[in-house]
Amino acid sequence: MKQDYFSANNIKYIDYKDIEILKKFLNPNGKIMNHKRTGVTAKNQRQLAGAIKNARFLGLLPFVAK
Amino acid sequence: MDNTNENIETNSRIYEVGYLLVPTLSEENVPGVYSGLKDLVVGFGGEIISDEMPKMIPIAYSMLKVVQNVRNKFNTAYFGWIKFEISADKISEIKKKLDLDPNVIRFLILKTVRENTIAAKRFVHKDSRRKAPTVKKEGENETVLPIDKEEIDKEIDAMVSA
Numbered sequence: 001m002k003q004d005y006f007s008a009n010n011i012k013y014i015d016y017k018d019i020e021i022l023k024k025f026l027n028p029n030g031k032i033m034n035h036k037r038t039g040v041t042a043k044n045q046r047q048l049a050g051a052i053k054n055a056r057f058l059g060l061l062p063f064v065a066k
Numbered sequence: 067m068d069n070t071n072e073n074i075e076t077n078s079r080i081y082e083v084g085y086l087l088v089p090t091l092s093e094e095n096v097p098g099v100y101s102g103l104k105d106l107v108v109g110f111g112g113e114i115i116s117d118e119m120p121k122m123i124p125i126a127y128s129m130l131k132v133v134q135n136v137r138n139k140f141n142t143a144y145f146g147w148i149k150f151e152i153s154a155d156k157i158s159e160i161k162k163k164l165d166l167d168p169n170v171i172r173f174l175i176l177k178t179v180r181e182n183t184i185a186a187k188r189f190v191h192k193d194s195r196r197k198a199p200t201v202k203k204e205g206e207n208e209t210v211l212p213i214d215k216e217e218i219d220k221e222i223d224a225m226v227s228a
Contacts, residue, residue, distance in 0.1 A: 018183075060145070
């Protein structure tokens with residue numbers, strides 16, 4: 001992924017409930033991928049990290065995947 | 067943006083509460099709890115923008131909730147959310163009420179935007195922005211005829227003599 005996924009799909013607000021999107025940015029262990037791997041802009045990467053953390057708190061995404 | 071007409075109530079903000087309800091509730095009791103939560107918001111003067119019915123989901127890790135000094139472990143829950151507009155000083159009172167609610171395992175209050183933020187259904191497929199097909203240059207496929215030197219010489223001679 002070279003281009004920013006969120007601006008390519010015209011997503012302005014990254015929602016913690018969109019777990020299908022958020023899952024794309026997790027590695028097999030459930031960690032958030034580096035911005036170098038995701039290709040997301042710095043601003044969106046921060047929003048993305050926040051959204052993933054919110055989703056984790058509500059049990060929608062794992063903190064650690066086995 | 068379109069905040070001008072909303073600023074009559076100066077301190078009002080858009081919030082979203084995501085919550086998990088205990089799975090021990092039976093299916094028929096869920097709508098009651100769900101409307102109870104909505105009434106709670108409306109009771110504090112909130113205006114509901116959008117919401118989703120709680121539905122049973124498997125949660126990613128087990129969560130604990132202590133009810134009457136008994137630890138309860140949950141691996142499933144009803145997940146639902148409400149988006150609403152309310153004045154900023156009322157949100158802490160909603161938080162206090164939710165903290166005491168025995169049916170809520172966890173909840174999360176977020177500041178958000180009025181627009182619908184769920185994007186999953188209107189995906190632009192990656193292939194729609196495909197590269198323009200490369201145009202084949204015409205005449206490229208024509209095989210170049212081998213040049214016969216004698217033929218050319220003859221032609222030139224003919225042209226000169228003419």
